[in-house]
Amino acid sequence: MSIAPEGRPFVAASVMFLAVLIGLAWWRGGWWIVPAVLWCPLTAWVPWFFRDPARNGPRGDGIVLAPADGRVVSIVEVDEPTFLERPATRVSVFMNVFDVHVNRHPVSGTVNHRHYRRGRFFNATLDKASEHNEQVSLGVHTVHGTLLIRQIAGLLARRIVTDPQVGEAVHQGERLGMIRFGSRVDTFLPREARVRVSVGDRTKAGLTIVAEWPQ
Numbered sequence: 001m002s003i004a005p006e007g008r009p010f011v012a013a014s015v016m017f018l019a020v021l022i023g024l025a026w027w028r029g030g031w032w033i034v035p036a037v038l039w040c041p042l043t044a045w046v047p048w049f050f051r052d053p054a055r056n057g058p059r060g061d062g063i064v065l066a067p068a069d070g071r072v073v074s075i076v077e078v079d080e081p082t083f084l085e086r087p088a089t090r091v092s093v094f095m096n097v098f099d100v101h102v103n104r105h106p107v108s109g110t111v112n113h114r115h116y117r118r119g120r121f122f123n124a125t126l127d128k129a130s131e132h133n134e135q136v137s138l139g140v141h142t143v144h145g146t147l148l149i150r151q152i153a154g155l156l157a158r159r160i161v162t163d164p165q166v167g168e169a170v171h172q173g174e175r176l177g178m179i180r181f182g183s184r185v186d187t188f189l190p191r192e193a194r195v196r197v198s199v200g201d202r203t204k205a206g207l208t209i210v211a212e213w214p215q
Contacts, residue, residue, distance in 0.1 A: 003050050004050045007049070018043045062144070063213070065173060066206070067205055084190070091211070103176040110167070113148070114164075117136075149188075152185065193213055
C-alpha cells in the first residue's frame, strides 16, 4: 500500500509510540498492557488513512473528474468573483475520516491562480464552510475554459497541502495535494457545464466524472 508523503511522519510517530508502550508493558507489566493494546488499532489506522492508491480512470479534455473521494453534499449556483469572475456551479464533496484524503486534478491545464486564506473550522458539510473556513483555491486554465478547485478545512482538519504553484502545468488524475483528517473540496464550473453527479452520490478522485464541458 502506497503512503502519501505527508503521512509518513504520522506513521513513524504512531509506530514509535506503540513501541514505547509495548516496552513499558514488558518492563513494568500491570496496567501498561492496556494502553499498548488500545493503541494498536490507531497504529493500524494511521497508514490506512494516509493511503494513496493508484487511480487510472477515464481521461479527456471534455470531462471533469472528481478531485476528492467522498460524498456530494451540495450542487448549487453561485457567483465566483475570485477567478472565474462569473456565475458558476459549485459541486462540493465532503471527505470523512474513512475516505482517501489525497486530492487529484479534475482537469489538465495550467495553474493561473493560487490563494490561501486563513479562516474558521466549521463543519465542512455546511454551506458557510465554503466562505468562512480555512482554504486554498487553485484556478486552472484549460482548453475549454477556466475552473476553480477549493480545498476547505473542516472541524478536524488543520493542514491543507496543495502541491502545484502558479504557472505549473497540471495533468488530469494526477495528485493535487491532500487535507488531513476530514474536510471538503469544492469544484467551481461554468454554469453551461453538464453536471453528471447528484447530491448524495459517492465519488472517487481521478475516477468519477462529475461534469462535462459545454460543447
